[in-house]
Amino acid sequence: MKSAETIWWLSLLPGVARLFGSVFAGIFIGALMETVPIPSRGRRLMHSFVRLSRLPPACGPAFIASFVSPRAGNTMLAAARENGAISRRAMILGALANSFPAAFVHLRSTAFILIPLLGLAGLGYVVFQILAGMSCALAAIGMAHWLPLPDQEKETPLAPPAVHRHSWGSVFRQAWRQAHRLLWRVSLITLPLFILISWLDHNRHLDQLAGLLPASLTSVLPPSALIVTAAHLTNVINAAGVASGFLRAGELSSTQVLLTFVIGYGLSIPIRAVRHTLPATIGIFSGRDGVWIATLTQIIRLLFTFFTATLLVLLIQAAS
Numbered sequence: 440m441k442s443a444e445t446i447w448w449l450s451l452l453p454g455v456a457r458l459f460g461s462v463f464a465g466i467f468i469g470a471l472m473e474t475v476p477i478p479s480r481g482r483r484l485m486h487s488f489v490r491l492s493r494l495p496p497a498c499g500p501a502f503i504a505s506f507v508s509p510r511a512g513n514t515m516l517a518a519a520r521e522n523g524a525i526s527r528r529a530m531i532l533g534a535l536a537n538s539f540p541a542a543f544v545h546l547r548s549t550a551f552i553l554i555p556l557l558g559l560a561g562l563g564y565v566v567f568q569i570l571a572g573m574s575c576a577l578a579a580i581g582m583a584h585w586l587p588l589p590d591q592e593k594e595t596p597l598a599p600p601a602v603h604r605h606s607w608g609s610v611f612r613q614a615w616r617q618a619h620r621l622l623w624r625v626s627l628i629t630l631p632l633f634i635l636i637s638w639l640d641h642n643r644h645l646d647q648l649a650g651l652l653p654a655s656l657t658s659v660l661p662p663s664a665l666i667v668t669a670a671h672l673t674n675v676i677n678a679a680g681v682a683s684g685f686l687r688a689g690e691l692s693s694t695q696v697l698l699t700f701v702i703g704y705g706l707s708i709p710i711r712a713v714r715h716t717l718p719a720t721i722g723i724f725s726g727r728d729g730v731w732i733a734t735l736t737q738i739i740r741l742l743f744t745f746f747t748a749t750l751l752v753l754l755i756q757a758a759s
């Protein structure tokens with residue numbers, strides 16, 4: 440029995456090393472990307488966005504700024520509204536469109552953690568989050584076409600903000616500041632959760648969940664997927680650490696892992712809205728406008744999540 444327990448503990452070491460290595464590498468790459476200046480194509484992208492969306496030119500710089508800082512982009516929209524440069528409708532639609540570049544900012548570090556840990560499932564989840572942000576932008580563009588804006592919303596667009604280069608030393612210092620906080624959280628939360636789930640799986644305790652689940656659910660996802668979904672409600676890195684163990688053990692396929700992450704994303708939408716989205720939007724926009732922007736954004740994301748989850752379920756059923 441002792442030898443079996445020793446083998447189990449030793450089997451955890453590669454997963455733990457991969458977890459911490461992926462987290463640190465992802466944070467460093469994200470910090471490095473923050474130092475890359477916006478290329479000259481940014482202005483071209485800005486004009487293309489304005490022409491396609493038919494939004495006022497002032498929404499163009501805000502859209503480009505959101506690739507660097509979503510808060511800065513939305514603040515530019517709020518300032519343009521205060522100055523009377525854009526209407527309330529254009530401000531709301533512009534904020535919806537800013538969800539697309541905001542998705543890239545959110546994934547700047549987590550993408551380089553998820554993909555090494557989860558492989559194709561991590562890549563698929565990264566693409567899903569980008570497409571979720573794109574769905575908000577496409578909805579804003581569609582509504583801008585269907586709901587014509589006032590003709591007076593035409594002025595010279597502002598230049599997109601530049602991002603200054605930093606020295607390698609500052610890049611390392613910034614990466615270490617972020618890594619220090621996140622690695623500490625991983626040590627206190629993700630690592631114990633990873634070990635606990637591995638122990639439960641090693642002793643076959645997770646199999647007991649099968650009798651508590653409806654047959655319609657267990658035909659698509661095994662009980663271990665519920666653990667991943669629950670972990671996703673706390674933090675996506677926690678979920679990635681847990682799912683990587685199930686993926687390597689062959690208990691979950693890449694498609695099943697992707698489905699659990701999509702479901703976790705959908706279930707966490709109300710939590711994120713209350714914790715982050717609503718306070719941030721109300722802090723930038725006026726109370727009623729902030730509520731409208733936050734509500735529309737989360738509804739569009741929820742609909743896209745339901746559509747994606749349905750497709751994945753059909754795919755899993757067809758493959759089984």
